[in-house]
Amino acid sequence: MFIKAFKVKSNSPLKGSERKKLYSEISATFPSLSDEQIQNILPKKEAVSSIKIMTHSGEIGKLFCASDVPMFFQLDSGIYPTVYTLWQYPDLLHSFTTHHAVIQKLASGADLMLPGVVLEGPASLHAYGKLEKGTPVSVNTSDNKAAVAVGITAHSSYDLYMAGGRGRCVEILHALGDTLCQLGKPPMRPNLGVPFAQEEVDDDDEIMPEKLQELDIADEIKTETIKERLTEENTDENREHEESVKSVENEVPSEKLDPIQQMDKLLEYCFLKACKISIKKGDLPMLSSNFFKNHLLAVCPPDQTIDVKKSSYKKLSVFLASMKSKGIINTSTMKGVETLLSVKTDHPLIRELVIMEERAPVEPVVSNVPVVAECYRVTADVFPVLSKFGCDKGDILTRAEVRKCFTEYVKKENLQDGKILTLNPQLAGILRTKEHQETLGWEDALNKFIGRMTHTHQVTVAGTRLVRSGKLEPIDITVATRSGNKKVTLVNNLETFGIKLQEFSKECQGIGASATITDVPGKKMPSVLVQGNQVLYVYKLLTEKYQINKKYIRGLEYAPKQRK
Template sequence: MFARQFRVKSNTAIKGSDRRKLKADVSAAFPSLTADELCELIPNKEELNVVKIYAHKGDAVTLYVLHKNPLFFELEKRLYPTVYVLWRHPALLPTFRTWPPVLEKLIGGADLMLPGVVAPSGGLPNVKRGDCCSVTLVNNRAPVAVGNAASSSEEMLSAGMKGRGVCVLHAYMDHLWAFGDKSGPPSFPDAEGEGQEANGEDYEVDDTQEEAERCEEEEEEQLSSEKVKDQPCCGSEALSLAVQEEQRADEEEEADQEDQKMPQETMDALLLQCFLHALKRKVKKSELPLLTSTFLRNHMFSCCPSGKQLDIKKSSYKKLSKFLQAMQKQHNLIRVKELTKGVESIVEVDWNNKELRYFKVVEETNGDAAAAAQDGGEAEPPYHPPEITTLYSVSARLEPLFLDANKRKGTILQPAEVRHIVTEYVKKNELVDENNKNYVTVDPTLCDCLLEKSEYQEVQSLKWDDLFGRALGKMAECYEVVFPGHAPVRKKGHMEPIDVSVASRGSNKKVTLIKNLDAYGLDPAAVGAALQRRVQASSVLQPVPGSKDKVVVQIQGNQIHQVGRLLTDYYQIPRKYIQGLDKAPKSGKKSQWIKMMGSSEMSFRSQRRSSLNQHSP
């Protein structure tokens, strides 16, 4: 799983409640650990980080890191120890032994095959299919790999020790190991392994490799071929390769650290630039107090230069609140206060601050272009909304009315064509009222086609607009969609709008759901990413129940207002094709502030009046 480089999504310090939960989960997963050993692995006062990563195959993995060393990784809600933990507690998991040359295969991403397993005198460890287990080398009990048992011990023996033994997830010298301090395994003498060598009777390299090559998957063979030569490796060759790999990993880590410093420093500078630009050109005194989230979303993002993307998580501050605190304490530019519990606002700006006064705004910065870059991204092709035309199909009831125009049942017409055909029918049959030309006399054909049974004896004439409206209303509705560069597509029914709604999840948390984006040629993943950058909230794609290829975009919080702005302003979708924008939350923060200030003013005045009444003669 970690044979290739993974991508780090986030790196945050663990909360106290999450630390306690992690302790409970580790204790439940590995009951052999004592209370002291558990406290040593997960100390109460030392900083422990939670790192969320994506493996090269797209698997979401959570790492728990202490002193820069990953201790555990969580995959599909199951905890696994890393080699750094197993070197401190080698007996934590059931263990399978193998020969040193096989380690190179494991590093490359291959699984441990049963012909390469060295069975101890006491027999194989008692495991079931899927149990977490470790892999050690002959003559050293220090584990070098972690994985799941591919089958139970009984199944391994009944299969004649052929096939897959351990599905390896993590191994010494892979990228997860390189994420730590890159220390080597300690030396734990193995009494049973003494005297055994790789070229002895108990192990044949050629047989093991041939069996492994027959059972390994194509991808594992490709991964292993990058690190292992075709011919068998003896112990000294394996050690040489290990040293070379460790040196190469050290060089890559140093290069990665240098690369990580530059984007962080660059993002800090961009953050400060957008902050000063927003204060100097965007924020007005009348807007104060201003919610910090509104300041970021409406002012700072719009000040981002074209071609760049503002992402606080990639800066050294990680959070907006920490950045604003730094601007308050170090630069004395603003004053931030919590007006309501849990909600911070900028209540004061020092407009005379030298740093703000001497800041020069780069004139080539284009707010609209920056917003577009934030929302859509430069790499994406420009989106053009489809042209949607409402059409009407001739129904069986209206067929007599369209016979003169040679339009049969099922013929699709535009509204203008329908009006023209009906007008020609009226003129041909001289049905225009002579006394009032705004009315049309109803003949038997119009009566059968347009009137209800209850109106047969009552309605003698119709207005032109009523005539056209009834004709369109009795026809089957269709629509035509034309995407730029594609042939027109006609479908029955009406065009379903983009549905934007708010739902509640666990603990009454609000999420915004966006459906039917694909009908308008929009990529749900691109829309979700654009919203995630705009509102700084996580978004996910969920499949629509009962549909194979349709998905729903889900984003945290009530973001209907931002969704509406993105769809109408950036993607140019007509508002009539978006459903649910009227449910956007009303901006009540300012009115609440005014009401609070008004109540305090009234209280002060009442106290003042009572004081004057007491001192009056």
């Protein structure tokens, strides 16, 4: 479900009524959770956002995040907890246990197969629980009760028992390490202890006939019946999965690695991790020394230290030559200086790498520069058209997104003839054209369509997103005269762009003029008052430091005229 990147269609904080509705839905779906526990997962004092998404397969869903960490996801089939919620309440769903080595397969998009399931004791009718097909379940590992995946049962518990240890057990919806886990800065997987004490079971023990006798159906069910229950299309996949699990079970514990081997393993892991999550395409080419310092060392787990001299490679150039021989990277050396030219991101070693610790050990730099975007809210007028593309009433779309949906609608209805559109009854009703008008220019039709939507603006500052209806009022710079014919500069609407007035007034004092925060009659927000005509300085401060687009600044004409 979340193996490939998904598209975010909207992201908005939950209102009080929406939050209560979500609490009620979670309580109805998971009755074992008390109101206090639900509020612990989605605290009232923290921001809870609803993110509407479209998966790579085209399925529409929602994510509910607390402090940017996804705690629940909602699909057409219902609402499900993420692994982060299950780390707090591990008994919320029925759990299946698997081997630690299977995590990598689940993270790569595979479902959990019956050969990979670890049972508590011998196989019996109730060893797989008392579940119906399609029941939400979690997956943990034999060495840690903390969940690594969430999915639904592929068959009922009875069918899982009758399958004889072959076939699909859980259809995975979300797994540790997928794109859902890349939102925000999620916590590390805790160690909640082993799920149960494993007991050795001899493969030659005849368990099935004994249990069948207990049910008094041994004479009625034959081997052929069991084979008919197996899905033929899964046979090859089951065999491959079973062999991989057997190799894990039969693996002889190796002797403890010596320090040199441990350093080799750490160096290779951090190299692959840096290639997977740290290096961007635009970063290359790059000096190998910069790669080592800014990328490889940066992704090293916080409790470990890399020292190339303590590895078997001894030198960074020797290590990179080894990685180049494996086809992972391409390098060149000129005048004794080595440069990293390219990284093969689809290399199996990079693609199959599972990152178990936090993806970003270094705190990201949050920009305080406001990012302004003019958007449009879906209204009842345009909903009949935009609903065909997964949009709901109230969704926020950019002009480009509206144009794309409108274009696809026109093509689908075969309404375009060059730059002229033929109006069908639905489109004519939305655009409210004249009664006998049958055609309209392309751009005119698009502008009229957008005109039926609510104009909004979105300002993002330091990760905080503010959405307000109506057109964005620009920053207003005016010059007024006070007593003694002294000029003062007033700057209004700064808070609309997320600029803190106290911080801005201190910036204005850098030119030696006093600056205060004052209320101006007729203005809804407080203004910053700067002594003297400082229009040019304020304009330069807004455009250069705060990077406000000049189209959102009004009043430059009040700047003092330059003498010739």
